[in-house]
Amino acid sequence: MGARGLERAVAAAPVAVSAAVLWSLVLGLAELGTDRVALAAGALATWMAAWRLLPPPEDGPAAELAAWWGALTPRARALAGAAGGAVAAYAVFIVRHPQLGIDAVTNHLADVAVWAANGRPASVVDLQYGLPFGNYPQATETVLTWGSALSRSFVWAGLWSLATLLLLVAAGWVGLRAIGAGRAVAALGLGALCTSPLVADAVRTAGTDLPALAWLVTAAALVAASVRRPALVAPALLAAGLGVGTKTTVAPLTLALLATAAAVHRARLREHARLLLLAGLAAAVVGGTWYVRNWIGRGSPLWPLVSLPGSDPLPELIDALDYSLLDRPEDTLRGRLDIYERRLAGYLALFAAAFVAPLVARSRAVAIGAVATAASLLLWANAPFTGVGDLTIEGPFLSTVRYLLPVAAAAVACLVVAAERGGRPGRVFGIAALAAALVWNLARTLDLGYPVTPAAGTLLLAGAAGALVAAATQLVRVGPPAVRAAAAVAAVAAVIGGAVGTDGYTERHGRVNADDPRVPFAEVVRVLAAAPPFRDGSEPVATAPAMNAMLAGDTLDHRLELIPPDEPCAEVERRAVEGWVVIADVESEVIPRSTAAGCFRGQRPVFESGVYRVYRD
Numbered sequence: 001m002g003a004r005g006l007e008r009a010v011a012a013a014p015v016a017v018s019a020a021v022l023w024s025l026v027l028g029l030a031e032l033g034t035d036r037v038a039l040a041a042g043a044l045a046t047w048m049a050a051w052r053l054l055p056p057p058e059d060g061p062a063a064e065l066a067a068w069w070g071a072l073t074p075r076a077r078a079l080a081g082a083a084g085g086a087v088a089a090y091a092v093f094i095v096r097h098p099q100l101g102i103d104a105v106t107n108h109l110a111d112v113a114v115w116a117a118n119g120r121p122a123s124v125v126d127l128q129y130g131l132p133f134g135n136y137p138q139a140t141e142t143v144l145t146w147g148s149a150l151s152r153s154f155v156w157a158g159l160w161s162l163a164t165l166l167l168l169v170a171a172g173w174v175g176l177r178a179i180g181a182g183r184a185v186a187a188l189g190l191g192a193l194c195t196s197p198l199v200a201d202a203v204r205t206a207g208t209d210l211p212a213l214a215w216l217v218t219a220a221a222l223v224a225a226s227v228r229r230p231a232l233v234a235p236a237l238l239a240a241g242l243g244v245g246t247k248t249t250v251a252p253l254t255l256a257l258l259a260t261a262a263a264v265h266r267a268r269l270r271e272h273a274r275l276l277l278l279a280g281l282a283a284a285v286v287g288g289t290w291y292v293r294n295w296i297g298r299g300s301p302l303w304p305l306v307s308l309p310g311s312d313p314l315p316e317l318i319d320a321l322d323y324s325l326l327d328r329p330e331d332t333l334r335g336r337l338d339i340y341e342r343r344l345a346g347y348l349a350l351f352a353a354a355f356v357a358p359l360v361a362r363s364r365a366v367a368i369g370a371v372a373t374a375a376s377l378l379l380w381a382n383a384p385f386t387g388v389g390d391l392t393i394e395g396p397f398l399s400t401v402r403y404l405l406p407v408a409a410a411a412v413a414c415l416v417v418a419a420e421r422g423g424r425p426g427r428v429f430g431i432a433a434l435a436a437a438l439v440w441n442l443a444r445t446l447d448l449g450y451p452v453t454p455a456a457g458t459l460l461l462a463g464a465a466g467a468l469v470a471a472a473t474q475l476v477r478v479g480p481p482a483v484r485a486a487a488a489v490a491a492v493a494a495v496i497g498g499a500v501g502t503d504g505y506t507e508r509h510g511r512v513n514a515d516d517p518r519v520p521f522a523e524v525v526r527v528l529a530a531a532p533p534f535r536d537g538s539e540p541v542a543t544a545p546a547m548n549a550m551l552a553g554d555t556l557d558h559r560l561e562l563i564p565p566d567e568p569c570a571e572v573e574r575r576a577v578e579g580w581v582v583i584a585d586v587e588s589e590v591i592p593r594s595t596a597a598g599c600f601r602g603q604r605p606v607f608e609s610g611v612y613r614v615y616r617d
Contacts, residue, residue: 005064006170006173007174010170010174010218010221010222011232014215014235014239014241016046018238018242018282018283019042020046020142021139021143021242022282022286023039023043023146025289027039028123031119031120033122033145034117034119034121034145034149039149039150040150062480062481062483062484063479065483066479066480066482066483069478074474077470077474079467081466081467081468082463082464082466082467082470084470085462085463085466086462089454089459089461089463090459092497094159095155095498096508097450097451097454097508098158098204098505098508098509098512099205100204100205100206100509100550101204101205101207104206104549105521105549105550106127106128106546107127107128107136108140108144108157108207108208108549109144109157110127110133110548111125111133112157113560114547116145116149116152116556117556117559117560121142122290124297127546129545129546129591129594130315130316130545130591131315131317131318132304132315135303136290137287137290138245139245139246139287140212140245143160147160148556151502154552154556155498155501155502155505158505160211161203161205164210164211164215165194165210167214168217171217171218172189172217172221173186173187174222174224174225175220175221175225175413176413178224178227179416179420181417182420185416185419185420185430185431188434188438189412189413189415191434191438192350192415192435192438193408195346195441195445196347196408196441196444197342197343198343198347198404198405200445200448202405209402209403211242211246212243212405212406215250216239216257216409217409218236218239218243219243219254220253220409220413223257223260223261223264226261226264226265227264230268230272231272231275233265233279234272236258237282237283238279238283240254240287241284241285241286242283244287245286245287248305249383249403249406252406253406300312304318305318305384306384317591320389320390320391321384322384323384323385323387323390323397324382324384324387325380325382325386326387327387328387329387331387331388332386332387332388336398339398342444342447343398343401343402344401344404345443345444345445346438346439346440347404347407349436350411350415350433350434350437351373351407351411354369354370354410354411354414356429357414357418357430357433358370360422360425360429361417361418361419361423362423363426365417366414366417366418369413369415370414372413372414373407373411373414376407380404380407383400383403386403412434415430416430418430502554502555503554504529504554506525506529507526507529507530509522509525510525510527510529514526520610520611521582521584524582524607524609525548528607529550529553535553535554537558540559540579540580542561542563542572542581543560543582543583544563544582544584544597545565545584545586545591545592545594546584547560547562548560551582558580563581563594565592565593567594567595569596569598569599572596572599572600573617576600580614580615580616581614581616582612582615583596585611586611600613
């Protein structure tokens with residue numbers, strides 16, 4: 001493809017991840033989708049295919065990296081080392097203080113735990129009464145399963161969002177530089193995008209918002225770079241497939257990007273027809289499997305979020321929440337503006353500035369960016385669940401502000417272009433808007449504190465250590481052998497760190513979240529994970545009314561099962577004989593109450609915390 005350096009790494013990312021998803025899906029047909037040997041064989045086969053089929057680079061990655069490092073100024077090396085040290089410290093913090101979030105535990109990682117046991121990634125699983133999460137797009141869950149199955153640990157899943165944030169930064173840099181942004185403006189734009197409270201909250205969870213944004217930005221970067229190297233449209237297609245297969249929120253901008261790529265390269269598509277066809281087919285599987293599955297099984301590709309004539313009706317709980325901000329603007333915003341400000345912070349400045357930018361920077365590209373931002377914001381405001389619903393709970397519609405991440409990316413691109421192509425007025429306006437957003441974001445993000453973010457002193461100390469190590473490389477010649485040795489040391493450290501981090505991971509998750517009212521099951525996880533009968537066993541864990549991925553244990557040995565709402569007490573009691581039963585006795589407006597809640601009356605639970613009771617015979 002002719003890509004080099006960071007551009008080559010960005011192009012390789014969607015290829016590698018798509019291969020992992022495809023191999024997992026294929027193996028899943030034979031219930032081997034989480035078999036360690038089969039997955040490792042697939043990774044080896046992918047590497048061999050790339051080695052045989054792709055043209056070799058002029059020089060190896062090690063030589064290229066060594067040349068890049070040697071060309072940096074001492075100041076640039078120190079900055080790179082500081083960034084590396086801070087990222088390493090943050091990764092350690094995430095493993096030591098896991099706070100995966102309720103969505104991850106009851107949805108994304110619950111899929112991972114069940115698939116690890118049944119060997120069938122992409123199989124539809126009932127995870128919670130009233131909410132068919134198993135019908136959501138699941139490209140990211142498949143990636144999480146791939147890594148978790150190989151490592152037999154949730155540590156991989158806990159670090160995946162951080163990995164996608166690094167990809168987001170790398171791809172954003174490649175893309176912004178490809179459209180002519182200077183280093184300072186590109187760095188300022190990425191800072192304004194990546195420092196928000198939404199990103200800080202997302203990077204610690206095993207969710208889908210940050211990965212989806214990373215794939216959108218990757219696709220955009222590769223489309224921008226494809227102006228010079230048209231073959232990069234192929235990995236852009238794969239990134240687009242991964243994005244749409246991860247979350248529907250990125251679909252509108254992704255489709256606009258692909259349409260732009262097709263228009264730009266319409267006269268040259270035949271030159272790479274075979275490569276683009278192969279990439280398109282792979283992207284269709286990675287991104288479209290979930291929608292085809294729902295279309296066939298439920299009558300609507302977007303079920304359970306959207307119903308069509310003849311499709312299954314929306315679940316009762318989703319129907320009760322199915323209101324947009326435009327449906328109920330006053331009821332949604334009244335008394336909650338401070339909540340939106342705390343969560344969006346500098347993004348509010350980005351949105352407002354993007355709307356004004358065409359008036360200051362007279363540029364067609366700026367106008368297109370402003371239209372993309374406005375259209376994306378309007379789509380969000382009209383999307384389901386962004387408005388207050390018919391229930392008394394407020395969490396669902398307030399949490400949908402995270403769906404604005406793609407809109408913020410569009411606004412950043414608009415303002416960066418304004419700063420670079422809008423003359424002096426555009427440059428002053430664009431830089432001022434990005435800087436204001438960055439400062440606003442940092443002010444709100446630093447307020448989050450533990451356990452969302454580590455202490456600032458920790459990051460500063462790690463950054464200083466990284467800068468010292470980088471500065472020390474000035475004293476020696478850094479050639480390809482040194483780069484290979486450093487890569488080997490980093491790989492060994494990562495494996496050892498992951499192995500050490502696995503031990504007690506679920507107990508730490510329970511302990512870290514014990515004081516968070518949004519995670520009511522944390523104490524149950526903490527106590528069970530520390531109990532030798534549970535920690536050292538592999539009995540199944542049956543739950544109602546929702547699954548809890550952490551109950552699969554540190555090494556995913558406990559098979560998770562959801563107790564049907566109307567299961568007879570004799571069957572529920574049998575589950576307590578064969579393993580563990582965890583029941584939350586809750587009253588809900590729309591979620592069915594499980595019969596299991598009344599099956600153990602008169603029996604003393606093994607453990608009790610709030611509405612949660614644990615039984616074992």
